[in-house]
Amino acid sequence: xxxxxxxxxxxxxxxxxxxxxxxxxxxxxxxxxxxxxxxxxxxxxxxxxxxxxxxxxxxxxxxxxxxxxxxxxxxxxxxxxxxxxxxxxxxxxxxxxxxxxxxxxxxxxxxxxxxxxxxxxxxxxxxxxxxxxxxxxxxxxxxxxxxxxxxxxxxxxxxxxxxxxxxxxxxxxxxxxxxxxxxxxxxxxxxxxxxxxxxxxxxxxxxxxxxxxxxxxxxxxxxxxxxxxxxxxxxxxxxxxxxxxxxxxxxxxxxxxxxxxxxxxxxxxxxxxxxxxxxxxxxxxxxxxxxxxxxxxxxxxxxxxxxxxxxxxxxxxxxxxxxxxxxxxxxxxxxxxxxxxxxxxxxxxxxxxxxxxxxxxxxxxxxxxxxxxxxxxxxxxxxxxxxxxxxxxxxxxxxxxxxxxxxxxxxxxxxxxxxxxxxxxxxxxxxxxxxxxxxxxxxxxxxxxxxxxx
Amino acid sequence: xxxxxxxxxxxxxxxxxxxxxxxxxxxxxxxxxxxxxxxxxxxxxxxxxxxxxxxxxxxxxxxxxxxxxxxxxxxxxxxxxxxxxxxxxxxxxxxxxxxxxxxxxxxxxxxxxxxxxxxxxxxxxxxxxxxxxxxxxxxxxxxxxxxxxxxxxxxxxxxxxxxxxxxxxxxxxxxxxxxxxxxxxxxxxxxxxxxxxxxxxxxxxxxxxxxxxxxxxxxxxxxxxxxxxxxxxxxxxxxxxxxxxxxxxxxxxxxxxxxxxxxxxxxxxxxxxxxxxxxxxxxxxxxxxxxxxxxxxxxxxxxxxxxxxxxxxxxxxxxxxxxxxxxxxxxxxxxxxxxxxxxxxxxxxxxxxxxxxxxxxxxxxxxxxxxxxxxxxxxxxxxxxxxxxxxxxxxxxxxxxxxxxxxxxxxxxxxxxxxxxxxxxxxxxxxxxxxxxxxxxxxxxxxxxxxxxx
Numbered sequence: 089x090x091x092x093x094x095x096x097x098x099x100x101x102x103x104x105x106x107x108x109x110x111x112x113x114x115x116x117x118x119x120x121x122x123x124x125x126x127x128x129x130x131x132x133x134x135x136x137x138x139x140x141x142x143x144x145x146x147x148x149x150x151x152x153x154x155x156x157x158x159x160x161x162x163x164x165x166x167x168x169x170x171x172x173x174x175x176x177x178x179x180x181x182x183x184x185x186x187x188x189x190x191x192x193x194x195x196x197x198x199x200x201x202x203x204x205x206x207x208x209x210x211x212x213x214x215x216x217x218x219x220x221x222x223x224x225x226x227x228x229x230x231x232x233x234x235x236x237x238x239x240x241x242x243x244x245x246x247x248x249x250x251x252x253x254x255x256x257x258x259x260x261x262x263x264x265x266x267x268x269x270x271x272x273x274x275x276x277x278x279x280x281x282x283x284x285x286x287x288x289x290x291x292x293x294x295x296x297x298x299x300x301x302x303x304x305x306x307x308x309x310x311x312x313x314x315x316x317x318x319x320x321x322x323x324x325x326x327x328x329x330x331x332x333x334x335x336x337x338x339x340x341x342x343x344x345x346x347x348x349x350x351x352x353x354x355x356x357x358x359x360x361x362x363x364x365x366x367x368x369x370x371x372x373x374x375x376x377x378x379x380x381x382x383x384x385x386x387x388x389x390x391x392x393x394x395x396x397x398x399x400x401x402x403x404x405x406x407x408x409x410x411x412x413x414x415x416x417x418x419x420x421x422x423x424x425x426x427x428x429x430x431x432x433x434x435x436x437x438x439x440x441x442x443x444x445x446x447x448x449x450x451x452x453x454x455x456x457x458x459x460x461x462x463x464x465x466x467x468x469x470x471x472x473x474x475x476x477x478x479x480x481x482x483x484x485x486x487x488x489x490x491x492x493x494x495x496x497x498x499x500x501x502x503x504x505x506x507x508x509x510x511x512x513x514x515x516x517x518x519x520x521x522x523x524x525x526x527x528x529x530x531x532x533x534x535x536x537x538x539x540x541x542x
Numbered sequence: 543x544x545x546x547x548x549x550x551x552x553x554x555x556x557x558x559x560x561x562x563x564x565x566x567x568x569x570x571x572x573x574x575x576x577x578x579x580x581x582x583x584x585x586x587x588x589x590x591x592x593x594x595x596x597x598x599x600x601x602x603x604x605x606x607x608x609x610x611x612x613x614x615x616x617x618x619x620x621x622x623x624x625x626x627x628x629x630x631x632x633x634x635x636x637x638x639x640x641x642x643x644x645x646x647x648x649x650x651x652x653x654x655x656x657x658x659x660x661x662x663x664x665x666x667x668x669x670x671x672x673x674x675x676x677x678x679x680x681x682x683x684x685x686x687x688x689x690x691x692x693x694x695x696x697x698x699x700x701x702x703x704x705x706x707x708x709x710x711x712x713x714x715x716x717x718x719x720x721x722x723x724x725x726x727x728x729x730x731x732x733x734x735x736x737x738x739x740x741x742x743x744x745x746x747x748x749x750x751x752x753x754x755x756x757x758x759x760x761x762x763x764x765x766x767x768x769x770x771x772x773x774x775x776x777x778x779x780x781x782x783x784x785x786x787x788x789x790x791x792x793x794x795x796x797x798x799x800x801x802x803x804x805x806x807x808x809x810x811x812x813x814x815x816x817x818x819x820x821x822x823x824x825x826x827x828x829x830x831x832x833x834x835x836x837x838x839x840x841x842x843x844x845x846x847x848x849x850x851x852x853x854x855x856x857x858x859x860x861x862x863x864x865x866x867x868x869x870x871x872x873x874x875x876x877x878x879x880x881x882x883x884x885x886x887x888x889x890x891x892x893x894x895x896x897x898x899x900x901x902x903x904x905x906x907x908x909x910x911x912x913x914x915x916x917x918x919x920x921x922x923x924x925x926x927x928x929x930x931x932x933x934x935x936x937x938x939x940x941x942x943x944x945x946x947x948x949x950x951x952x953x954x955x956x957x958x959x960x961x962x963x964x965x966x967x968x969x970x971x972x973x974x975x976x977x978x979x980x981x982x983x984x985x986x987x988x989x990x991x992x993x994x995x996x
Contacts, residue, residue, distance in 0.1 A: 133766070140764035141757075143658070144616045146598045162598045204597070240777030242730075273743055276696075277750060278732045283778045289727055289768040292761075296731060303595075307746070310594035312587070314743035323694030324737045 090320040090339040094227075095267035097342045098220045098254050103212040105343070106219065111530055113350045114219045117181050119526045120355045120502055121191040122153070124180045126522075126542065127433060127509025128173035129154035133288035133412075137295075138169050150203040151539045154513075160539070163200035167252075167302050171196035171295030175244070176288075177433045178415045179359035179509075183349055184463075184493060186229035186243055187362065190353060193248025193297035194221035198255045199538070201302060208534035209259065215530055217258040219350050221301075224271075225251025226349035227338040228319065232330035241329060242280030245293035249274040250325075252301020253308075260309050265316070272314025273304035275325040286405070286413045355502060357491045358431040360415040363399045366466035366489035367418055371425025374470060374484050378426070381482065385445075387472045390452050391422060394467040397457040404455075411436040423450040426470070432508060464492035499527075514542070544774040544793045548681075549721035551796045552674045552708050557666040559797070560673065565984055567804045568673045571635050573980045574809045574956055575645040576607070578634045580976075580996065581887060581963030582627035583608035587742035587866075591749075592623050604657040605993045608967075614993070617654035621706075621756045625650035625749030629698070630742075631887045632869045633813035633963075637803060638917075638947060640683035640697055641816065643748065644807060647702025648675035650752035652709045653992070655759075662988035663713065669984055671712040673804050675755075678725075679705025680803035681792040682773065686784035695783060696734030699747035703728040704779075706755020707762075714763050719770070726768025727758035729779040740859070740867045809956060811945045812885040814869040817853045820920035820943035821872055821909075825879025828924060828938050832880065835936065839899075841926045844906050845876060848921040851911040858909075865890040877904040880924070886962060918946035953981075968996070 106114075128134055134154065146162030152169055161169070174180050174192045183190050198217055202209045229236075229247040237243050253274035257267040277300040280293040308314075319325045319335060326335050341347040358368045378385075393399075399418050408414040414421075414436050423446050424435040440446060461467070465488070471481045488494035497505070503523060510519040522541040529535070560568075582588055583606070592608065600616030606623055615623070628634050628646045637644050652671055656663045683690075683701040691697050707728035711721040731754040734747040762768075773779045773789060780789050795801040812822045832839075847853075849872065859871040868874040868890050877900050878889040894900060915921070919942070925935045942948035951959070957977060964973040976995040983989070 136764050136766050137761055140760050140766065144600045144618050144760075146600045146616070162600070164598050240782040269741075272738060272741070273746065276733060276735045276738050276743055276747065278735075279730060281730045281732075281772070281777060281779060281782055283769045283772060283775045283782075284726060284730050287723075287726070287767040287769055288761075289730055289766070292727065292766070293730065306594050306598075307591055307742075310590045312590050312594065312743070312746070313741040315737045315741055318735070318737060321737045323735060325735060328694040328735055328737075 090335045091268050091271055091318050092264065092316060093339050094224055094254070094271065094342065095264040098224065098258050098267050099264045101216060101220050101258070101343065103216045106216065110219060110348050110350055111215060113353055114215050115527065115529050116355065116499070116502060117191045117222070117350065117353050118195060118218060118529055119506065120181050121174055121195045122526050123506035123509045124177065125153045125170050125174040126513050127179065128176040129513060131173070131176040133176045133291045134169060134173040136288065137172055137292070141165060150200045151542055153542045163204050164299050164302060167197045167200040167298035168295040170199065171298040172291045175294045176291040177359040177436070178361060179356055179433065182354050182356060182362050183226050183229070183352060184354055185352065186226060186233050187237065188226055188229045188247055189244045189294065190222045190225050190251065192294035193245060193301060194218060194225060194251045194255045196295065196298035197252035197302040198259060200298070201256050201259060203536055203539065209536060211529045211532035211535055213259070214535045217255045220258045221251040221255025222350050223342060223348065224254040227342060231326055231335040231338050232332050235332050236330040240282045242282050242284070242290070242293050245280035245297035246278050246329060248294055248297030249277050249279060249300035249304070252298050253304040256302050256305035257308065260305060262305065262309055266308045268316045269312060269314045270305045270308035272318030273307055273312065274301045275318045276314065278329055286416050352493065354491055354493055355497045357497055357501070358421070359433050359436055360421055360431065361403045362491070363396065363463060364403050364418045364421040365491055366464055366486040367393055367395065367468065368421045368425045368431045369489045370466055370468045370484040370486040371422045372429055372431070374468060374482065375426055375429040377482055383472055385427065385449060388449065388452055389471045389473050390454060391426070392469040392471070393418065393422060393453065393455040394458050394461055395455055396461045396463045396465070397459060398463060400455055400457050408441055410438045411441055414441045418455055419450045419453045422453050464489045464494065544789045545722050545725055545772050546718065546770060547793050548678055548708070548725060548796065549718040552678065552712050552721050553718045555670060555674050555712070555797065557670045560670065564673060564802050564804055565669060567807055568669050569981065569983050570809065570953070570956060571645045571676070571804065571807050572649055572672060572983055573960065574635050575628050575649045576980050577960035577963045578631065579607045579624050579628040580967050581633065582630040583967060585627070585630040587630045587745045588623060588627040590742065591626055591746070595619060604654045605996055607996045617658050618753050618756060621651045621654040621752035622749040624653065625752035626745045629748045630745040631813040631890070632815060633810050633887065636808050636810060636816050637680050637683070637806060638808055639806065640680060640687050641691065642680055642683045642701055643698045644676045644679050644705065646748035647699060647751035647755060648672060648679060648705045648709045650749065651706035651756040652713060654752070655710050655713060655756060657990055657993065663990060665983045665986035665989055667713070668989045671709045674712045675705040675709025676804050677796060677802065678708040681796060685780055685789040685792050686786050689786045690784040694736045696736050696738070696744070696747050699734035699751035700732050700783060702748055702751030703731050703733060703754035703758070706752050707758040710756050710759035711762065714759060716759065716763055720762045722770045723766065723768045724759045724762035726772030727761055727766065728755045729772045730768065732783055740870050806947065808945055808947060809951045811951055811955070812875070813887050813890055814875055814885065815857045817850065817917060818857050818872045818875040819945055820918055820940040821847055821849060821922065822875045822879045822885045823943045824920055824922045824938040824940040825876045826883055826885070828922060828936065829880055829883040831936055837926055839881065839903060842903065842906055843925045843927045844908060845880070846923040846925070847872065847876060847907065847909040848912050848915055849909055850915045850917045850919070851913060852917060854909055854911050862895055864892045865895055868895045872909055873904045873907045876907050918943045918948065
């Protein structure tokens, strides 16, 4: 009965049952998503898809966050393209227990459909639908974690389709049975193989998941049927895509105090796989130490990283060839932190990844996996050749990386990240207005106003 | 290298390398698909989707086989809706070794994009692209069979996305690298859980697969990247969706004499799961025997079916509630064969499934699985109450069901099936013209003419 239970919970969720902390986490998630979407709007993964698909665009109802031009397309293509843009820099939010980037598929679908409605959609209504989708998405992810991810599924999009369907269903006011059918139509579209990591298709995944869920809810709203036990049946989603089965207990925890997944959502200070963040955090700190020490980069003989085993499994590319591959290279992350003092999308441009100075330092970096090292922890030793024959070194231990649950980004850091991504696209004045508008999402009478700000 | 090998093979395939038998099998497959698409165009699974998605339609370039009106939509929605229509009566073609219905996803995508092109597409070019897609689709299916199907994937759509991508890539003249990327973008969209069987979503699967593959090829044609080892990589398609791995040998057999999958394609005389066909074939034959014997239906005490084990696993619904569920009921199939002498979409209308006379006979039917019984074989015993206290029975053994490879439907039977499906939608005159046009597909200078006939 898990699918039906989710549908009933979704149908009965009200804004008044959301605590201020839940509302704030949801707004932060939407705010961060919006900035990432604008920031990713000019990446080739987004622009190639937009140009290739333009001949198929329907009536322009829904905003594309991609220019100064208030460009619009139909809700399905808006969901796809905004979903792609939001993930392409690997800069979006992370539900740490599952490595799901939860907001992308859900917000892209929800915003796409919101703008098609012939009625106002209040901020409170929008938040309620958004958090419903994210909660279900993350519970489904937890239900199949870790076997689902281990075998090779990109869990953000495989669960994102379901989350998007739930959010759109909620906004459209579907009945519990219709919501269950929507979940089924979404669940049957299992999109996202990890093999695609490092290519444009990685960011296609959350975009397509947004479309999958949006279409599912639209079809179900007109009476399209699927299964009412789509998730839990013998040949349903959970059993087909994983060896785990924790769905029933997780579904029972929906909406319970202390069990809201949105409150565990985190935001990235760096645009790459979250497992590299401790290393980048430490290397950025070491950049200043190096500068103060009078030591020279050319005297570095080697850099030794001690990291959680997942770091090497997920981001072990020693010789990334471009910006997308560099996101899966702990070596590139360490090199730009040490050398350039920061890691924003600019340090993941192809030209930086192929810069000889970056490569020279990168090739001196070695990483060792240590089971005892937590995922948000790392140890870094930089060794130098010494003129007198004795070696020297400097070290840094990162206990909890910035952006982790123990060391979250503040609202002002999130604003700085938003500005950094949006100003080049929207200009300063529009970015400031957009930022202000997004931070008070809960107070708006009509979210469709968003088209004025992007 | 399997993905690259497929891409190279696809790119270099020419019409002149296709034997007359391959061409004829491809034309039959397209002919049968077209009739099924027209026949399924007014089913709720098609009409609900069409109505729900109309607000999102793009520029009308591509034919919807759904009315007397030459209705058109954009290629993506045409691919979806024609794909749904073609499968909704479970009347489409079957590649028996994998139970893939190969033409649906591939033809729906290919026809959708064909009509958007600003140049003529000859019948020979169309056939070459269609057969390329079907070959790759079926080889991929064989590579993951049986574990992929057993665990719960609807193999028609999971492989259909890939086949559709290959066919559209071929028509668009993509380079081998682009084709490999298209395969990757398609492979990452794994659509179709068997849990959805019996609902509208079953036919959504091949429709969505057509869209998946179409979008994949369109994106790849503009330079969108995925993986060049999407199928064979450690976390690629084959390993994620199955426990089998026979891909390399199967790919090596592409285009080899005697290894063309299209020549193993078969066509259904009855609109339901192919495993029920021997039973329906036998029951239709028994209908005449019963009529000649003077025995009465009300005197039947029970009907004993001996069938291949898959029959009960796939079609064991004892009390189907509507037409879609009845397709998964060997009991309904036997009842309509015995009572109504035929099994066309008309005998799968909801009103027939809930008819008291049909139900009364259906409830007397029992089925026993026998490992020794081949999939295209069955044995049927009809037992009667006897006035004199002694029982009587009539029997029928079906060695190879009609529609099986040993007993294929003839072209004139395929024409009859086409007429039966199309005349109610298109009228007699248009149906005859459409039938003639489809049978000489290889001779046309421009397949885009198809809009004149449907």
